[in-house]
Amino acid sequence: MNGRPTVVITGLGAVSAHGCGRRAVASALAGGEPILGEVDRPPGLHREREGSSRKASLIRGLDFKPWIPPMAARRMSPPSKMAVAAAKMAVEECGVEAEALHEAAVYVSTNFGPSTYSERILRQVFEENPEAVSPMLFTESVANAPAAQIALAFRAVGPNVTVTQREAGALLALSQAAAEVARGRVPVAIVAAVDEISTVLHATLDRLGALATPEADGTEIARPFDRQRSGFLLSEGAGAVVLEREEEARGRGAEPLARLRFAASGFDPGASRISWSRDAKALADPLRRRMRESGLGPGDIEGIVSGASGSVPGDFLEARVLRRLWGEATLPPILAPKAVLGEYGVGPVVPGVLAALGEPFGATPGFEEADSRLGVVPHDGSPLPRPRRVLISSLAAGGAGAWVVLESMADE
Amino acid sequence: MAVSSKVAITGIGAVSGWGWSAPALWEGLLSGRPAIRRPERFDIADHRTQLASEVPKALPQLRSIIPGWHRRTWADRYALAAAFEACRQAGVEGPLRGAGVFFGGSTAGMAEGEKYFKALLGRSSEGLRLHDIASHQMNGPGDEVARHFGVDGPVHTVSSACAAGGLALGRALEALRAGEVELALAGGADSLCQLTYAGFNSLRAVDAEVCRPFRKNRAGLSLGEGGAVLVLEPLERALGRGARPLALLEGVGASCDAHHMTAPHPEGTGAALAMEAALADAGLAPEAIHFINSHGTGTPLNDVAEGKALDRVFGERARRLPVTSTKACVGHLLGSSGALEAAATVMCLEHGQVHPVPWGRESEEVLEGIDLVLGEPRGLISQGNVPARALSTSFAFGGANAAVLLAAFSAIPAEGAGP
Known part of the structure; x- marks a missing residue:
């Protein structure tokens, strides 16, 4: 970095x-x-x-x-x-x-x-x-x-x-x-x-x-x-x-699982103390800026390990931040590991590494009907190619946001 | 953003047992008296000890400048009051775009969480109020500061017990050096609560009298509460906008004892590692340090280990190095102690005086090998244009250590400055 x-x-x-x-x-x-x-x-x-x-x-x-x-x-x-x-x-x-x-x-x-x-x-x-x-x-x-x-x-x-x-x-x-x-x-x-x-x-x-x-x-x-x-x-x-x-x-002969390409973080001062911000721009901007500084664009991301958990305001913000970055373009596959593992517990890094390793992800449990306000649909369980770069997203209640991009070692 | 090498402190704010401002703290520190008395925040009768440094009631005008005073936790109030003071001194006001907040804490809104829990158990007459836990989590005070000052950069809370404030300053320093932020509000805030009061008493780590760091008859710490915020920015930015640097933050070091959950390493190896790391971070030799604002809790094990750590780092010179302890005056602020003590150290450097630890009884002897600044402030003497420098140290539960290296600021280019 x-x-x-x-x-x-x-x-x-x-x-x-x-x-x-x-x-x-x-x-x-x-x-x-x-x-x-x-x-x-x-x-x-x-x-x-x-x-x-x-x-x-x-x-x-x-x-x-x-x-x-x-x-x-x-x-x-x-x-x-x-x-x-x-x-x-x-x-x-x-x-x-x-x-x-x-x-x-x-x-x-x-x-x-x-x-x-x-x-x-x-x-x-x-x-x-x-x-x-x-x-x-x-x-x-x-x-x-x-x-x-x-x-x-x-x-x-x-x-x-x-x-x-x-x-x-x-x-x-x-x-x-x-x-x-x-x-x-x-x-x-x-x-x-x-x-x-x-x-x-x-x-x-x-x-x-x-x-x-x-x-x-x-x-x-x-x-x-x-x-x-x-x-x-x-x-x-x-x-x-x-x-x-x-x-x-x-x-020393180790075989790395993934490479950290960049990290970003930001804060929305307009967020309430107990819930998620509604201002996607405030959080999309620092991610976009850091992505650009790293020589990448949204098109270089081939998988997203989202922080979507089923939270009404949390998923709304998650989706809107992603949409702000990708605009009308097709989003890469969006994984929602918290649907299986729950919120907190294992945390976001382990699923992110597994995604970078090309491990298969099943269909997102519980997803039946898209929310038209979000413009985002999670992974349906179909086989995915191993992504070259995975964006891990974690947006916090209270206003903080953090992201990491992992690179796959598949070609090395 | 430009990558910066020197980081200036252009504002400090502090809330402590001596009151709601940094000047109140400084005046209290110079008085040579402790602000440690019987607290009134909660019923203390059933606890083993009955002393702490509690923040006095706030004046009405302060309540009026902190919006939503009645809804806020004590820790949030301390954080906001300190941030207002620090920003006013630095001449900055929100929205602070491109800035970050780096906070350390360990109890944050626990006192209000306890009210909620007591009500949940049906043991409170006040009823269950969910807003009591709205800012209960450790990130509450830092988030409130970020929210109020319109900060849109990284907001980062560290909760590594008593080392948290020092570690937060380290994270802020790195963010400024890397150009990640152009201004940082670094600090911490913690309030007294029953969990830690009963907890430290259960360890028999609290002195039934006012704490006596580095005295042979010391018997434990005194708990305190409050908060501090330091405004940090690249020196060239501060000078460019006409701000007056109060001091420089030259380095921060961190380490772990990896020895015991509560007891420090008896030889002070982890503490020494943190101080050496801070010196290395600043590119300085031990000879550059003029005094130590010690962790100085007053517990039997800490003070001996800390003395040995000073011996390791400073050798024979450790015996001639003035040592003070802010905790002796305002108690142990736990996760925010590192921030408050850094603010106290900045004031020592700015005023050219090391604040004293209060006199105890006449008969109290100081630990051998410690040049304790006792009862009266001591003037700082530096030679030529070498600025006075100090280490402010924090050694925590679980062996987490942090050391913060601060230097007096002089408009004359300094000798021996690091990266």
């Missing part, structure tokens, strides 16, 4: 309701079926009304022993365990030596941090006594606990940064880590996205009307870009990648 050495992704890991590792997520995206479980509903938290969400994409009963020794796991919050496990998978795939990992930077993004631990602490404060608070819970309740645990797992003494910019955070973390690697400050960066679901979080997003409402038969489904979309599916999980300079990765 910016004429600096190129940065590549050499390892990938994931923890999701569909299973662990690249293959599990790839199979899920090919199959096009979300896996949902019932969320606990202790009395009083959720609004007891028709249309209240009851489900989410949950990680339950996962055995972390393959990646985390039990002695270490017992001191970790669920997000820390998920993030460390995903990072271990990514590092194992990349094959970087321990010496380089010792100097690694760790960048983690999270929307809500270890929310179950925060919830438990506040219950201790309000239902018992402030003196009842568990120090172990508090230590692991901080947003940067997963990043710290990744550093501990690899003895990584490089910069340790946790980015919390809602849905845009994962790509901001990726781009910042890539810049550190490109500048030569660190030989390697481990970049992860992680989130867990607490009952309070689920209940609150439901009260805010953000979640997909149950259908007549009780099923809950996100419908990205669909006219009938009603909200997103909440998910927990983690995704991780390893970044290196391309020259060094190739020098």
Whole structure:
């Protein structure tokens, strides 16, 4: 980026309701079926009304022993365990030596941090006594606990940064880590996205009307870009990648999965605090500018991993930003992995890398009828050629937007 | 945009236990007294300790310039008040096109989130209000600043516990150097809340008395709240528009202890790495530093480790290097502490004085090897046209470390300046 050495992704890991590792997520995206479980509903938290969400994409009963020794796991919050496990998978795939990992930077993004631990602490404060608070819970309740645990797992003494910019955070973390690697400050960066679901979080997003409402038969489904979309599916999980300079990765015989071509970010100051902006121009402009600076145009993008989640205002903005860039031209295939994996959880980078690898994506679940206001139709499941460049888009509630373009290594 | 080598600070704003402005903070810091007392924000009776540095009530005129005061979280108010002050001093006003916001925080709107949660549990008489969580997330204060000042560039919130503010300054510096933005509002804001108050007490990390950094009888930290914003821009841009640079941001370094979730590395290796990285980033040798605004929490483990880190970086000279701690005066502002302490350091450089840490009891002894600036401000002496420089350090939970290198600004070309 910016004429600096190129940065590549050499390892990938994931923890999701569909299973662990690249293959599990790839199979899920090919199959096009979300896996949902019932969320606990202790009395009083959720609004007891028709249309209240009851489900989410949950990680339950996962055995972390393959990646985390039990002695270490017992001191970790669920997000820390998920993030460390995903990072271990990514590092194992990349094959970087321990010496380089010792100097690694760790960048983690999270929307809500270890929310179950925060919830438990506040219950201790309000239902018992402030003196009842568990120090172990508090230590692991901080947003940067997963990043710290990744550093501990690899003895990584490089910069340790946790980015919390809602849905845009994962790509901001990726781009910042890539810049550190490109500048030569660190030989390697481990970049992860992680989130867990607490009952309070689920209940609150439901009260805010953000979640997909149950259908007549009780099923809950996100419908990205669909006219009938009603909200997103909440998910927990983690995704991780390893970044290196391309020259060094190739020098040690690694086979990069994808190359970072450029990153962009912007903000719409007209956005409200809790929802998505309606001003597509404010967010399309920085992406267009950065694309031009990188010597690319919309026609050079052959696949889009959108942030569409089934959110009514979120998908509207996503579609309008893309339409502003492409105008009347035909858009490249638009993937909506959140229809399968849910919102948050694995994050946008892992599906983006899978798209750049040419993994097949199934039809977008829930999409039945185009929304005429959007002018965008998601992928229908037909076979796609391996794209040379994939745009990953993440637009956040509150006004932030971030994008990354990955290049496929197919021809190399 | 042009790629810039030198970055100037042209405005600072601060909200702290000493009040709603940077001059109020500076006056309080020079007084040699702590702004640490019994807080009134929430019922403290059942907590193990009963002290914190709480921001005093705002004057009505301040409430009138921050739109929607009553709807905002405490952290958002601190962020906006600091941003107003910083922008006014820098002579910039919105909409700030081509600018970015880089914030650090760790509690943000948690205090309001707690009200919501308490109501959800049926333990509040106020009823459930969804707007209490509208700005609950960590990015709330930074987003509010961006929204209010019409910022359309990158908006980026870091939440790496107590290192977040320093790391946010580092991200802002990189964005300016790369020409990604032409102006940056960097800072942070956090408010007192029950979760962190009870949490730090559960770790027995809070002193029941006012904190005593670097004293042999220290027994923990004092929590605080507030926020700070620094206006950063390329030096040539600042001079070109006639702005007065207050100081230069010359380098930021970051590292991780990778040692323990809460305890610092006992030899201070991670802290030393961050300081060395900041020096390298600025292209400077340790000899260029005139004083340290330390992390200086007052916890038994931190202060010893920090002393060892200073020894590692500065060798024998560490014993003669003046050390202060802003936390001793206004408590630990957690994720925004790095921003507030950078603002305090800028004021030290601007006024040519290192602010003191408050006197404790007469009998208190200072840790061996630490030249603590105690009770009275100390004048900064630099030779020739070498500008005074300082490191402001932040060492966090989970081992995340940040060090910020700041230099006094002089219109005379400086010696030994880095990239």
